[in-house]
Structure formats: C-alpha cells, structure tokens
Amino acid sequence: MDLDALLDCVTSSSCLVTQTTSGLIVGMLLFMVAAGLTLIFGVLKIVNFAHGTFYMLGAYIAYSTFAFTGSYILGVLAGGLGMAIFGVIFERVLISRVYGANVLMQLLICYAVVLICDDLVKIIWGPDFYAMGMPPEFQVPPLFIAGGVVPPFYIMLIVVALVIGGGLGLSLGLTKIGKIIRAAAHNPNMVSALGINTTLLYSLVFAVGGMLAGLAGGLAAPVRSLTPGMGFSILIESFIVTVIGGMGSIGGALIAAVVLGLIRSFGTIGFPLFTEGLMYIAMIIILVTKPSGLFGKEIV
Amino acid sequence: MNQDKTTRRAVLTGAAAVLATPHIAGAQAKAVRIGMQATFSGPLAQSGITHRNAIEMEVERINATGGMAGRPIEMVYRDSKSQPQEAARVARELINSDGCEMLFDAESSAGSFAVQEVVRDLGVLCIHSSSETSSLTADPKYRVATAFRSGRQGIHDAIVGGAYAAKVAEARKLTKWATCSPDYAYGRDTTAQYLEYLKHFKPDIEVISQAWPKLGQPDFTEVITKLIQAKPQAMYTALYGGDLTAFINQGNIYALFSAMQVFSVNLADYTALTAIKNLPPGIATGNRYVVTCPDTAANREWGEAYRKRYNEYPTNWSWESSTGMRFYEGAAKKAGSTDPKKLAEALRGLKIDCPFGVDGTVTMRAEDQTVVGYAIGWGTTLTKPPYVADVKPADWGTIFELETEWKKRNGFI
Numbered sequence: 001m002d003l004d005a006l007l008d009c010v011t012s013s014s015c016l017v018t019q020t021t022s023g024l025i026v027g028m029l030l031f032m033v034a035a036g037l038t039l040i041f042g043v044l045k046i047v048n049f050a051h052g053t054f055y056m057l058g059a060y061i062a063y064s065t066f067a068f069t070g071s072y073i074l075g076v077l078a079g080g081l082g083m084a085i086f087g088v089i090f091e092r093v094l095i096s097r098v099y100g101a102n103v104l105m106q107l108l109i110c111y112a113v114v115l116i117c118d119d120l121v122k123i124i125w126g127p128d129f130y131a132m133g134m135p136p137e138f139q140v141p142p143l144f145i146a147g148g149v150v151p152p153f154y155i156m157l158i159v160v161a162l163v164i165g166g167g168l169g170l171s172l173g174l175t176k177i178g179k180i181i182r183a184a185a186h187n188p189n190m191v192s193a194l195g196i197n198t199t200l201l202y203s204l205v206f207a208v209g210g211m212l213a214g215l216a217g218g219l220a221a222p223v224r225s226l227t228p229g230m231g232f233s234i235l236i237e238s239f240i241v242t243v244i245g246g247m248g249s250i251g252g253a254l255i256a257a258v259v260l261g262l263i264r265s266f267g268t269i270g271f272p273l274f275t276e277g278l279m280y281i282a283m284i285i286i287l288v289t290k291p292s293g294l295f296g297k298e299i300v
Numbered sequence: 301m302n303q304d305k306t307t308r309r310a311v312l313t314g315a316a317a318v319l320a321t322p323h324i325a326g327a328q329a330k331a332v333r334i335g336m337q338a339t340f341s342g343p344l345a346q347s348g349i350t351h352r353n354a355i356e357m358e359v360e361r362i363n364a365t366g367g368m369a370g371r372p373i374e375m376v377y378r379d380s381k382s383q384p385q386e387a388a389r390v391a392r393e394l395i396n397s398d399g400c401e402m403l404f405d406a407e408s409s410a411g412s413f414a415v416q417e418v419v420r421d422l423g424v425l426c427i428h429s430s431s432e433t434s435s436l437t438a439d440p441k442y443r444v445a446t447a448f449r450s451g452r453q454g455i456h457d458a459i460v461g462g463a464y465a466a467k468v469a470e471a472r473k474l475t476k477w478a479t480c481s482p483d484y485a486y487g488r489d490t491t492a493q494y495l496e497y498l499k500h501f502k503p504d505i506e507v508i509s510q511a512w513p514k515l516g517q518p519d520f521t522e523v524i525t526k527l528i529q530a531k532p533q534a535m536y537t538a539l540y541g542g543d544l545t546a547f548i549n550q551g552n553i554y555a556l557f558s559a560m561q562v563f564s565v566n567l568a569d570y571t572a573l574t575a576i577k578n579l580p581p582g583i584a585t586g587n588r589y590v591v592t593c594p595d596t597a598a599n600r601e602w603g604e605a606y607r608k609r610y611n612e613y614p615t616n617w618s619w620e621s622s623t624g625m626r627f628y629e630g631a632a633k634k635a636g637s638t639d640p641k642k643l644a645e646a647l648r649g650l651k652i653d654c655p656f657g658v659d660g661t662v663t664m665r666a667e668d669q670t671v672v673g674y675a676i677g678w679g680t681t682l683t684k685p686p687y688v689a690d691v692k693p694a695d696w697g698t699i700f701e702l703e704t705e706w707k708k709r710n711g712f713i
Binding site: 009012014015018019022023025026029119122127128129130131132133134138139141142149151153154220222223224225226227228230233234264265267268269272273275276 | 341345346349483510511512514516517518519521522523524525526528529541542543545546549550552553554555571575576577578612
C-alpha cells in the first residue's frame with residue numbers, strides 16, 4: 001500500500017489527467033465487451049460464457065484484414081461484422097436449443113465453443129502471439145494536457161466506444177426495434193403473441209452482442225497481444241462489470257466499466273499489490289449491499 | 301568352388317557394409333523410447349511446440365548417424381496442458397504405461413518441480429529443458445541423482461544482467477530505477493535477483509517504483525502511466541511473450557521508451573522481436589535466442605536450418621531442448637550404452653560440442669547437474685533484423701564466482 005503516492009497523484013494535475021484517461025480507456029474497451037454480455041442476458045437470460053471468444057475472434061479477423069488491406073478501419077469493421085454473423089450462427093445452431101434449459105447445459109455448450117474456437121485459432125493462425133502494430137495514422141507522439149500524457153489513439157478509442165455505447169443506448173430507448181427488444185426482455189411470450197418474430201429478434205440480439213465484442217477486439221488489436229485464449233481474462237472482467245452494473249443494464253455496464261477502469265488506474269499507484277483485489281472487493285460490496293447490481297432493476 | 305568363393309565374398313561384403321553404416325544397423329535395433337511432456341495446448345502451446353520442433357531436428361540427425369549407442373530414438377509426446385499435476389501424471393504414465401526408458405521434461409517451473417518428484421520416486425533418468433528456476437538443481441533438497449537440466453538458470457541471467465546494467469548505469473548516470481514484472485514467482489524472484497546484482501555492481505541504485513501486472517493481463521495502460529508518473533531514469537522488466545509485446549506496443553504510444561532506458565531480460569527472442577511491429581531501438585536486452593549470440597557459423601547454421609524447416613526462427617525453448625537431446629546423444633556415446641544408470645553417470649561433468657556454447661561447447665556441471673557455458677549476453681535492439689546488436693558475451697568466471705556466493709548465502713553448499 002502506497003497511500004502517499006496516491007495522495008501525490010490525486011493532487012497533481014499531470015497524474016490526474018494521465019491516470020484518468022488511462023482508466024477511461026481500460027473501462028471503455030471493457031464496456032464494449034460487457035455491453036454485449038449484459039444485453040444478451042437482459043433479453044435472453046443466457047449467460048454467454050463464450051463472449052470472450054467473440055472478442056478474440058474479432059481481434060484476429062481485424063488483424064488479418066489489416067494485414068491484407070492495410071486499413072485499420074476495415075479491420076475493425078470486419079471484426080465487428082464477422083462476429084455479428086458468428087453471433088447469429090452461434091445462437092441459431094447452438095444456443096436456441098437450450099433456451100430455458102438447465103444453466104449447466106448452457107455453460108457446457110458455451111465452454112465447448114470456447115475450446116473449439118481456441119483450437120481453430122491455433123490451426124488457422126498458429127499458436128504464436130501476434131501484434132497488429134499501430135496503424136500509421138496513429139504513429140504520432142502523445143499529447144500533453146495539463147502536464148498529463150494522453151495518446152491520440154486512446155482519445156480515438158474513447159470517442160468511438162462512447163459513440164457506439166451511446167448509439168446502442170439511444171437505439172434501445174428510442175427506436176421501434178429497441179422498444180421491441182426491451183419488451184421481449186420483460187415478456188417474450190406477449191411479444192410473440194403480438195406476431196413479432198422472436199426467433200429473428202433473438203438472433204438480432206446475439207448479432208449486436210457479438211458485433212460489440214468483435215469491434216472491441218478489433219479496436220484493441222493494435223495495442224494488445226493476440227493469442228489463443230485471449231478472451232478469457234476479459235470475460236472475467238466483463239462478468240465483474242455486469243455484476244456491479246446489474247445484469248441486463250447497458251447504462252450500469254458503462255458506469256461499472258469506467259469505475260473498474262479508474263480502480264485499476266489509481267489502484268495501481270496506491271495499492272500496487274492489490275489492484276485486482278480492489279475490483280473484486282468492489283464486486284463483493286455491491287453483491288452484499290445490492291445483489292441485483294447498481295442498475296439491476298432497470299432491465300432493458 | 302568359384303561359386304562358393306563368390307558367395308563368401310558377397311556375404312563378407314554385405315557384412316562389412318552393415319558394419320560401416322551404423323544407422324542401418326541401428327534402425328534394426330529396438331528403439332529407445334524417450335517420453336516428453338510439455339504444454340501443447342492453451343495460450344502457452346508455443347512453448348511445447350518449439351521444444352518439440354528442436355527435438356525433432358536433433359532426433360532426425362541422431363538417428364541418421366547411428367542413434368543412441370546403435371538404437372534409434374523414438375519420441376513419445378504428451379500434453380500436460382500447463383498444469384503441474386497433469387505434468388506429473390503424464391510423466392508417470394510415460395514410464396509406466398508407454399514403455400519410455402527416460403524422460404525429457406519441457407515444462408515451466410511449476411510443472412518441473414512436480415515432475416522432479418516423479419523422477420525421484422521412479423528413479424528414472426530425466427533432463428529438464430525448460431525450467432529456469434535456479435533452486436530446481438541448486439537446492440539439495442530438490443536435487444535428484446538422475447535429474448539434469450539443459451536450460452538456462454535465472455541466477456545466471458541475474459548476474460549477467462546486473463553486471464551489464466551496472467556498466468550502462470555508471471556510464472549514463474542512471475540511479476533512479478523502476479521495475480515492471482509479472483506478478484508470480486518467476487517475475488518476483490527474477491526481479492529481486494536482478495536488483496541484487498545490479499546493486500552489487502553499482503550500490504547507489506535507488507528503486508523508486510515497482511509494478512506487478514498479472515500474467516496474461518490484456519491491458520498495461522495503468523502500469524505504463526504509473527511508470528511515467530514515477531519518472532525513473534531506467535526500468536527493468538521480466539515480462540515475456542505476449543505480455544511483453546503488448547507492453548511495448550502500449551508503451552510506444554506513451555513514448556515510454558524515450559522517457560527512460562529500458563532493460564528487458566526476455567526481449568531478444570524472435571517470438572517477441574518479430575511480433576512487435578514498431579520495435580523501439582536502444583532497449584537493452586538479454587539474449588534468449590538470437591542467431592548472433594553466440595556469433596558463430598554453427599549457431600547461424602542451426603538457426604537457419606530451423607527457420608527453413610519450420611518457417612520461423614527458433615525460440616529460447618528450442619535451443620534448450622536441442623541442447624538436452626545433444627547431452628543424451630553425448631552420454632550414450634561416452635557410455636556406449638542406453639542404460640539409464642550408465643547414461644546418468646556419463647552425463648555428470650560431460651562436455652559436448654554445441655552451437656549454443658559461448659566457446660562452442662557446453663558442460664553438464666557435475667556438482668549440481670545443470671548446464672553451464674552456454675552463450676549469455678546483453679545487447680541493444682535495432683528496429684530491423686538482426687534486431688539485436690552489440691551483444692556483450694558474459695564472463696563465466698564472474699558468473700561462477702557470484703553463483704557460488706549465492707549458493708552459500710542460501711545454504712545450498
């Protein structure tokens with residue numbers, strides 16, 4: 001524990017700016033993965049343990065697209081689109097068969113997909129780890145804001161994640177399809193009785209969830225290592241986000257992801273040996289005081 | 301009569317041909333089965349695969365030149381899934397069920413310590429090629445008479461790294477240091493030993509910040525910003541593999557490497573060097589495996605042969621396993637037998653020609669049954685191949701002297 005260093009940091013503008021942006025970037029990428037996870041749970045009541053795999057495959061597809069075309073934007077879009085399609089296939093072929101089944105059956109199917117995809121990645125891309133490398137347009141020196149260091153690439157990531165998150169929130173809140181999705185989360189039988197094609201709806205939810213994870217994987221690919229099994233660690237953190245934010249709440253996921261990011265960035269200064277522990281303590285506090293999560297009742 | 305003479309001549313000629321080509325005779329002998337357990341699945345699968353790649357090259361070469369004392373080698377590979385208990389179970393199975401006569405352990409340290417107890421229990425011959433934890437062979441309470449090590453040791457790297465860093469620090473007046481290493485036994489032990497020897501050679505070093513990211517952590521942003529805030533003049537890191545690549549890629553966008561002199565013990569391995577797209581120049585690094593250390597024709601040839609065969613450069617794991625197989629080969633030649641007891645006796649103190657030796661040879665030191673004399677050194681990174689330049693080879697005299705002191709301090713001798 002180094003509380004003096006933490007105090008020095010929060011009273012220094014340069015440290016505040018640097019660590020806050022650092023926390024935001026960690027949080028926003030986490031939010032994009034967790035948002036899909038919580039959306040799928042909110043509507044379908046499926047805990048998608050294979051969600052980290054969507055993130056991993058999105059990153060690999062983005063990597064290969066970037067290597068082939070040299071375009072980072074195309075890479076990210078390919079990662080998102082690829083995982084939207086994969087999400088639909090995953091839902092139609094496997095998950096649709098276990099709606100309402102024992103959660104252990106759902107877990108088994110998801111885990112099987114995780115293992116199969118990890119092995120497929122090894123067969124297709126090999127067991128080595130890869131790095132996409134920074135796209136040329138972002139190979140620029142960092143900005144200095146109030147003495148703090150802020151890389152332009154991370155500003156772009158934060159903005160893109162906010163736009164996607166905001167767009168998702170607005171779509172769910174204001175559009176007809178968003179209202180149908182929210183209605184299906186409350187009462188799927190009634191939505192079906194009204195003549196709405198819930199099969200298509202459920203596939204759409206998986207497509208959006210998969211796309212978000214795929215986009216996150218693609219966006220992060222220039223700075224993170226690509227390796228088989230890379231989805232596991234982000235899956236664990238995504239679950240913490242959904243537990244703190246409330247299963248099924250997009251807004252809760254956003255706040256929880258940012259809080260976790262800030263816990264990491266400031267925790268590493270004040271509690272360098274207990275940063276991970278702080279995240280779990282935050283989760284335990286929420287579970288004890290409000291088991292449904294910060295926004296648990298607000299089911300979308 | 302003439303026909304008889306012709307027949308006798310033909311028989312004698314045939315017999316001579318068989319004797320003159322031992323690999324044909326060897327191919328007819330019963331194969332010596334060597335069991336190897338390693339990680340072949342999961343995120344660390346690359347370690348097992350590149351261990352196996354090197355072994356396959358050596359086995360092919362050894363079998364083509366007569367095998368081990370006339371017997372061809374047949375490898376049996378098993379996946380430990382990176383789990384120590386599985387490594388121990390598989391090692392036992394290789395001996396008890398698969399008919400292997402000896403073992404080749406290519407596990408990371410946790411698995412190697414588990415396998416070591418199986419070796420002790422069964423009394424089987426084993427070469428550890430992957431574990432770098434020094435106590436495996438240095439500490440008498442872990443040592444087993446039939447277990448040897450063909451891989452590098454953490455204590456050797458710490459001494460060489462500390463001596464090199466102290467020289468750079470002295471020349472460039474680097475007194476304020478930070479560290480960033482993975483948060484488990486390897487990262488903590490290696491960092492502590494490195495700092496110990498850095499301070500041994502340059503006592504006025506001050507460590508002002510330490511970061512311990514988790515192994516496999518996807519994002520190092522908060523660690524990097526913490527290091528930047530601390531404003532050290534130099535930083536040591538024991539990160540490796542994908543973690544090191546991510547750390548460098550993320551550090552690049554914060555201009556971390558122009559803000560401080562970075563010393564990375566694990567960077568000079570092609571796995572990392574080729575994966576990093578924007579490798580910053582001037583990072584000080586210890587050699588894991590590069591074809592320029594040792595800078596000899598034998599090492600370059602071996603590295604190129606590996607690259608040609610597998611379409612990628614070898615890893616640190618590759619040379620460690622290659623060396624282990626060469627020790628088995630050398631021991632069989634010396635003993636004239638594949639009897640495990642005779643091989644173990646032959647291995648103690650055995651000196652063999654080896655492309656990875658600093659003088660073209662390596663020795664299996666008799667006192668603790670571990671390899672010494674391998675090429676070990678530090679250099680600085682280049683942005684393009686050969687990626688590492690100015691590699692300063694270590695002085696094994698200094699290593700032996702300080703290693704002995706370290707063993708005494710820890711009660712190992």
